[in-house]
Amino acid sequence: MTGGTTGGAGMTGGTTGGAGMTDGTTGGAGMTGGTTGGASGGGTGWHVPEEDLRAYARGGLTAPALWSADTHLAACAHCRGVLADVGDPVALDAGWERLDAELDAPRPGFLEALLLRCGMADHTARLLAATPALRRSWVGAVAAVLLLTVAVTAGHTAGGSPTLFLALAPLLPLAGVALSYGPALDPTYEMAVVAPVHGFRLLMIRTVAVLAVGIGFNGLATLALPGYGLRALGWLLPALALTATGLALAARLGPVLGPSLVGVGWIALLVTAEAARTGAEDPLAPFTAAGQGVSALVAVLAAGLLVLLRDRFDSGRANTA
Amino acid sequence: MTCTVSASGLSLHYGGTRALDDVSLRLSAGVTGLLGPNGAGKTTLLRVLATAVPADRGSFTVLGHDPGTSHGRREVRRRLGYLPQTPGFHPDFTAFEFVDYVAILKELTDRAARHREVRRVLDEVGLTEVRGKHIRMLSGGMRQRVALAAALVGDPAFLVLDEPTVGLDPEQRMRFRELIAHAGEGRTVLLSTHQTEDVAMLCHRVVVLAGGTVRFDGTPAELTARAAGRVWSSTERDPGAKAGWRTGLGTFRNVGDPPAGADLLEPTLEDGYLLTLDGTDAEVAA
Known part of the structure; x- marks a missing residue:
């Protein structure tokens, strides 16, 4: 989602957007601009666009789109399947490792966050x-x-x-x-x-x-x-x-x-x-x-x-x- | 066997107290036990070898690096894991955050690589499930394992453990011994302890320290052999014994120079240790 064009901006508040999208409440329409999820998601559920999944597999996806993809992939078997098809297995493993590490990382306290x-x-x-x-x-x-x-x-x-x-x-x-x-x-x-x-x-x-x-x-x-x-x-x-x-x-x-x-x-x-x-x-x-x-x-x-x-x-x- | 640590003539005084007096030793791969009564200088020796405090006299190297210079000290510290006698924790940190903090102190600044290492060491000590818990919520045994995980960050070649099993219940102690045995595979571990059981179960070599000096340096079997023919049983405590105590059988176990016709017993590592100390030390240790 280079430059957040896939809806990083549309996912207001950003970082937790992916999870919200899995239940289809926002849908593709909310993802303003170009590479919306509707095209690849089907139905009312949003999915990470294939183009983004390719970038994700290459390690080329940047925040905040990266956060959305990470969050969504953790909950969506469909997108994980697509990712497995489009991705290089080695890069994919690295992606999973990164995702795992992110989920594992502690949340910083008030001072640290500041x-x-x-x-x-x-x-x-x-x-x-x-x-x-x-x-x-x-x-x-x-x-x-x-x-x-x-x-x-x-x-x-x-x-x-x-x-x-x-x-x-x-x-x-x-x-x-x-x-x-x-x-x-x-x-x-x-x-x-x-x-x-x-x-x-x-x-x-x-x-x-x-x-x-x-x-x-x-x-x-x-x-x-x-x-x-x-x-x-x-x-x-x-x-x-x-x-x-x-x-x-x-x-x-x-x-x-x-x-x-x-x-x-x-x-x-x-x-x-x-x-x-x-x-x-x-x-x-x-x-x-x-x-x-x-x-x-x-x-x-x-x-x-x-x-x-x-x-x-x-x-x-x-x-x- | 390749020597990891080589120390020569280490001496250190605190005020008027002689904490270390001309200590020389060489350590190689495997677990070496450091035995001694309270005040023997064990912690001081460990702190010197861990570069926490400089010796007044003498020198040592770790893998060829001399901590007497600024550059050498940093190289030693890069190869060192240290579990102090009373490891302190920031109460607000979780186990993960604390080990992460120590990893930063060990120069792991890349976040992804550092977190990978933190997860690896927490897994190694069996704390993966509680990594998100605040340290103040963990039991004493778990806290010791957090401290051990912190010491293991960066896969150090030289691991210094200062009485890590003190205060642990028997089950926790056994668990910790397993961890130390595992940690000792392929690296040099110096383990300070009061417990001769720790040495008997873990160490390929034992050093006895008393009054700041090395009293024995050899294998546990050699230390045990020192008591061969010098342990006997009696119905009353033998006043000629260096140390004696009542056993569960109601008889006394004595170590020292046995009287003629004494009922000799099979010696243990503890007997050899007590005999290695002089009379005053033996009283303390007994």
Whole structure:
């Protein structure tokens, strides 16, 4: 059904059309254009056109027509007979094997389906679906914390500063990334670490995904604080700096101690900045222009260090540190 | 016989604890049993050979590849199947999805070929019928078989199994032994176990590890032969025995140096194993 001319379009909703057609409720008339099923089906029942069956046997049929043919062939002995006549037995066996595999393949969960819909390769989507920090419980907890923080911060506007939000927001991506790997948090860590997929690559795939979700949440929270303008975006560079530093330290100190030290260091820095603040309305040092510059520099340096230490994530040393 | 794994002088310390001390061994095709009491270093040795953790000292190769280098490590991992002592599962995954996930970690990125391989290994461990079930719904024995299926993905030449029969009931254990025996055909399997029965039924060779060192390396028959003339029966526990326990007959079975005129018994693999350990280890194992 090249380009879906056989009714891929007519089979509205597409993928399950084949099954519906077997009972003849749609029929050939619904298959707009050319190679309709009526010609080969006879009666009121629709059948896969012979031309499509030839393409199917050659392996040349494309989706969505391919899905319709797969589904219909599973239920229609007549079309299977026609296919056996027109097809090369070897190609036919391959077709059955493919059909069998498709029927056997698991249905992806919500997150995985979303990633596939965004165009991600299925193997990468499965790797991300197994990331602990992308699980509903964690994402829900992050959203709840942010909502609470935004509510508290919004209640103290009137010319104030969104300090609580800015202090907390960088810690969430750091915690998410720290929770996305390691023997204590990833139940399949032991199997993953001895797999040929490079440990650093796996870590980066998960980090980018968790960072994207964390920054996305923080971004939405920022939009909920329009009264602070660009000041409410002061969390972004510290978030990148803390995450990169946490990972770099994790390579030497392990996945729990490294990020934990960074988190404690961030809080200590804020407490010190609060003590050193001169005016009540002034932003804390990390959220000034100079502070943001330092965050950017730290992020770059830590990312460089992380790349230098990447082999430790593959050799098991990051685990034993 | 071609040597698949060759290890020399492996040592590893955790803090002040000596987990492995100068361990050398060579493994070839077939099932090799790794026996030892708790804390003997069995899991540590398996984790080192599986490249999960590097040794402090010493080296080893798998099919000629040295995991000490980044390239060699990847080549070893491509030839490795590993079933950890407590395999973790993502609770939301089905058996198929979990094995599929491990297959992706093993670089099988082509979807059709990968799914074919997943179905093959699930069939091999007899889980085809429950492949769509969530792992949390499966029994302990079935979960172990899921983990074994994951280890078998990619038809590895070297299979490392860490106490796979622990926690299984006798029927499940027998089923699992059949699977291990089948998996051992044509590949090298290192099986860590507490159960001398596992070794007696499955292994062509046995290594006894205690205190992080190799105490014995030979055939099960040779290990059994160590106890020839050193197992005897008595009505009371013999204080001179290295280990002794009451049998179902009400008499005591003792292993060690028998007194003159002792009622000697036919030795078993377990007797040979206990005698291979020193006094302290034997107390633990007994």
